[in-house]
Amino acid sequence: MCNDYNLVTNINFEYLLIAWLVNLMRPSFDELKKELNMRNINLSYQRLKVLEYLTQNQCHPTVDHIFTDLHKDIPTLSKTTVYNTLRILVEVGLVRVVTIEDNETRYDIITENHGHFKCESCGTIYNFSMDIDSLTSEDLDNFKIKDKDVYFKGLCPKCLSKYK
Numbered sequence: 001m002c003n004d005y006n007l008v009t010n011i012n013f014e015y016l017l018i019a020w021l022v023n024l025m026r027p028s029f030d031e032l033k034k035e036l037n038m039r040n041i042n043l044s045y046q047r048l049k050v051l052e053y054l055t056q057n058q059c060h061p062t063v064d065h066i067f068t069d070l071h072k073d074i075p076t077l078s079k080t081t082v083y084n085t086l087r088i089l090v091e092v093g094l095v096r097v098v099t100i101e102d103n104e105t106r107y108d109i110i111t112e113n114h115g116h117f118k119c120e121s122c123g124t125i126y127n128f129s130m131d132i133d134s135l136t137s138e139d140l141d142n143f144k145i146k147d148k149d150v151y152f153k154g155l156c157p158k159c160l161s162k163y164k
């Protein structure tokens, strides 16, 4: 269900570079499992499947996406289990909540600061690396900043190639 970088037919160098940088941020399932073990968090088979799904589908899925896809393979899986697993993973800091549209909560396996680009044509949300920490403004000197989000909109290379 995810549009992955590999599916792009019109590959240009810039795009490969972005995909490569994002891959550097991408944690592997094994690394995350190790991390959970170190913190003495034991996840059941079903819960591990949710984690695995997030490492394999980096399109910032919603609970519904995750549930619909996994339910095909694990018919006993409930939506509550998906919710609870995500809650735990967010609590321990392995997964981040992304709200790009107000009405939609999405989940991101990349917890390092990065920007998001939403393609207005295909709806895919792409990650891009960016030094968000260095974004500052004197206007906010007396404010306490809790979160910084960088969100771009436009057309992705795949959709742009359709208009050429």
Ligand SMILES: [Zn+2]
Pocket (backbone or CB within 6 Å): 119, 120, 121, 122, 123, 124, 155, 156, 157, 158, 159, 160
């Ligand atoms: Zn697109």
Ligand SMILES: [Zn+2]
Pocket (backbone or CB within 6 Å): 060, 098, 108, 110, 114, 115, 116, 126, 127
């Ligand atoms: Zn992201």
